[in-house]
Amino acid sequence: MNTQTLFNARYRIASALGVPETDVRIIQTAVGGGFGGKSCDDNNALVAAVLAKKARKPVKLINTREEEFLAGCRPRVFMKINVKMGFKKDGHIRAKELKVIADNGAYSAKAPAITGVAAMRHDTCYKYSDVKIEAKLVYTNKVPTGAFRGFGNPSAEWAVEQAIDLGAHALGIDPLELARINAAEVGYVSPHGNRVTSCELKQCLDRVEEMIDWKAKRANKQPNTGLGLACTVHVSGKRHFGDYDGSSATIKINEDGKALILSGEGECGQGVHTAMCAIAAEELGVPVEDVEISRADTDLTTFCLGAFASRLTYVSGNAVKNAATNVKQQLFEQAAEMLEANPQDLISRDGKIFVKGAEGKSLTVSDVARARLFRHNGAPIVGSGSFDADSVLPDATRFGNESGAYNYGAQAAQVQVDPETGQVKILQFAVASDCGTVIYPLGAEGQVEGGLAQGIGYALIEGLQIDEGRPINPNFSDYRIPSMRDMPPLQHTFADSYEPTGPFGAKGLGELNMDPTAAVINNAIFDAVGVRVKTLPITPEKILRALKEKG
């Protein structure tokens, strides 16, 4: 099945068919990108399951693109946000008042949670003492809404990061300085209880300042050209579903010494399988080539929540690491017998196990695994690991540390606006991300670039047009998405950072760089030509109209 969340899919199908969960088996196919749309908001699998039960034959359901827009994976929750912010003269944020009206569409699934994120997540980005929020979610006759990368956070950051930019201009303070003055730090607890255990937001600001040459460009401002900045925060998993924000994994050692991870979290194109293999290899002390990972399958793995909330590297990474610790312990116990040593004196490196300081007399993982298996009372080496984040299920007042770790970032852009057509050209983008330790650099770069591309689409290109509740641009000719050639010159970097509760210091990254991009671009447009379009997407027509009104 083409899903990000196998066990949730199993639960929903079992419920719909009225059968025990054990009677339903979900095997993940190669998922070419999820972005939230495949996290069980849609009814495709249920339709196929009901038909298959009725027909007693396999059923395959393939939507056309138009069907996908009308009744497939759901669009993000549209929102209207009013922000009021108070600052001290020195730039410190004093208070924030947020009024959110969110458009749920016709049926509700994750929209209440998404609206909650829009209302409060961003309080974790800067040091706030007082916030007041009023958020309303309303049913409408539109297409039902659901999860999409950012989960409400892009809407909130679009509004709040522009309010902060307005504050900077009103106070006559460089927006980058204003962000620096207010940036969250380790130890900060947000008004709703989010606890920050690692945060390199200030370092991210330093990095984008340098990459885009902020100071020199500000000092030497060219006509119709401007700089914009915004900061971002996201979670690494979210405690929301059944008071569990954990993961589990099993690792078995094959006779040839190679490790196989069994995980039900699933890969949806983001590269998490490579990251899991790297984490297991590091903990086991074997080359990464010696670790493989199974396709996610509800019959073969323990319960896993799946890929959402930028959670897998952090949550599943910890579970895999714990499983590897368990397996390593078993390997060391067997090896200790063979080397006539104590297990605690052993170490493993490059696939070899030896007594510390005596690398000359070493065993391979295969030697040890085979010795444990082929003997009286033989047994394979296999071990499981679990992890549940130290987060809190929010109470009725939405108080509670929603995630085990928070990832941070800053983006800056230089844009040029054509005053005769309103067209925006992004001259340069600079992105710095704090995702803790980078486990899989290529995958992490992909998340940054992909997040930014979708952020640019959200800012300048994409927009679902609705008439009488139905989308009227349900194809990629009318609903444009950014292409490779629409990407601006981009520089990006990862902050030196370490999350103490993460696997080898890692935390989430997937959604982080989609969240602030629209605000960055609009702040830069304001700096360039002094107008601010207040609805997305920021089209050249809207800019030209605003320029004419300004005169």
Add this chain to the structure above:
Amino acid sequence: MIRFDYQEPTTLKKAFSLLEKHGDDARVIAGGTSLLIMMRQRLLMPKVVISLTRIPKFDRITYKPNDGLRIGAGACHRDIELSPPVKKHYPLLHETFRKVAQPRIRNMGTIGGNLAAGDPLTDPGASLIALDAEVTLTSSKGQRTVRLDEFFVDYYQTALEAGELLTEIHVPPPERPGWSHIKFTPRSIEDFATVGVAITVKTSDGTCEDIRLGLNSVASTIVHAKKAEAVLRGKPITEAALREMAEVASTECEPTDDNRGSAEYKLDLIKVLVRRAAEEAVQRAS
């Protein structure tokens, strides 16, 4: 999916007899980039689809200095874009075809299919009008030649009559060295133009000797802006004259609101982009 008969005639003669036999039940396909979308959306439901891909030399591109460029209707956009004589003698065409959609589509879609569809949003027509192109329409009864600006009749309607096929595009030797092409695509570079402008100009001592102006995405057909040309033709080229020409061009267009912009915005764009294109073309001419 729609059920239909698929025919692959190997000669034009066979294609004509199939067209005559099936009449309105038949549709012609080459690259399929336009027809298949319409079939999937059930806007067209032909009973017979006649492919022209197996007709020999239907994609041939030739150039002779006296005669100019002759493009077989079956030539795909990408082949025209990369053709050495096109690059050398018709830089406007090279530039225009380079901007059509993206390479995957340019490798499938043919110029004959593009023009015969009569879609006012696509790019090649405006540039071919700016180069005085004419098209050859062939049927079992014979051939006729039609100026491209007279070929486009209305929204998705052309001068093609029943039983006729567009077989060749002829572009005479270029007479106006100045040229410019602007494709305004603020959403994605791969989008259709919000407004497209193609211009060729010949100047002498600061005077416009001759000019052609074509526009796409601005009306129910691709537009040949003759009144705008007349503003500049034979006159000294001044900023005021270029502005006036652009203003007149906007009166020759009837854009409509769509998801690329409102009609009002497109009229604003025409005034700006025609002026800019003319400035660039004049610069290249001198």
